[in-house]
Amino acid sequence: MADANERIDVEARIEQIAALIHERGGRMTEQRRTLVKVILENPCSTCKELFYLSRKIDKTIGRATVYRTIKMLDDCGVLTGRLIRVADM
Numbered sequence: 001m002a003d004a005n006e007r008i009d010v011e012a013r014i015e016q017i018a019a020l021i022h023e024r025g026g027r028m029t030e031q032r033r034t035l036v037k038v039i040l041e042n043p044c045s046t047c048k049e050l051f052y053l054s055r056k057i058d059k060t061i062g063r064a065t066v067y068r069t070i071k072m073l074d075d076c077g078v079l080t081g082r083l084i085r086v087a088d089m
Helices: 002-023 030-041 047-057 063-075
Strands: none
Touching: 002 030, 030 047, 030 063, 047 063
16 A cells, blocks of 8 residues: 555645646746656766656657756746755645
8 A cells, every 4th residue: 555655745736836837937848757756766866867867758858858858847946956856845
């Protein structure tokens, strides 16, 4: 049952992040949703790692999408430090 609770928690956090993005006039596309999910579920430390992990899920995600999404998440205050980790909300 822990897996189901973790999935619910990840989905709830994705929705919180989507709300923050929307408040700032952005859109939460399916590609961005995939990237945020990968960030939440994997200990990525570089954009390159995030790119490769996300491409396993969605082949349409490009490097520019990764970098723009990271910048947007940073601007929203969702990321912390040099590592790609979603801050506690």
